[in-house]
Amino acid sequence: MWHIEPEKGPIYAQIAAEVKRMLARGELRPGEKLPSARALAEEARVNPNTVVHAYAELEREGITETRRGLGTFVREDVDVEAIRRRELEAAARGYLRAVLALGLGPDAAAKVLSEVSVDAG
Template sequence: MTLIQFKEFDESRPIYLQVIEAIKKAIIRGELKPGDKIPSVRELAQELRINPNTVQKAYQELEREGITFTRRGQGNFVTEDQDKITSLKQEILEKIVRDFIDELSSVNLNLEDIMEKIKEYMKNEGHSNRKFR
């Protein structure tokens, strides 16, 4: 199972942070469900062709954040804490919105223009009635 859904790593950001982000997104998309076992450090390192220490660092951070937990001798698993998963979804949404707004404000667009473009895009792309989970 490929958790990383981009063709190559962004060289401007540490790889372990990109691994963390990819796993978090897999969780909120439902590709990894509460209680699911995640790939071993070795498996994911081989799949992504990165150093196992990088994966281990990402896994340690995910566990520190309460996103995953370890069962000795069995591996790493996605948290079963629904509140933590809900909080994770909110965290990802806030980051997407913040990055979006920061990018648009860097080109000096006003809110009305932004909202009009969003409506136009949604209509043209067939998303005008789309509901987001």
């Protein structure tokens, strides 16, 4: 789950991004508790300071809150739809980049996407 790639930027940002992806996929829900910084650090084999930094970043973005003595929780009022939309846009941009690199345009991209979707049922 916590797959860290050090050549892809700071680890705290990768952890924060993964928490957002989990929210977007419904693997993590508003009100749920995140693992303790130590537990996540152990699982991902990263420095506990880095996880604390990731949680601070999520709190700054209004996604999580710290309850004294209890841990870090996803806020009840978090806008999951907005997070899901941003994930979708990021995925779409990635796909579009690959299409453009092939010398094709957005129309070809949309057409193939719908064809593949039909194939996938």
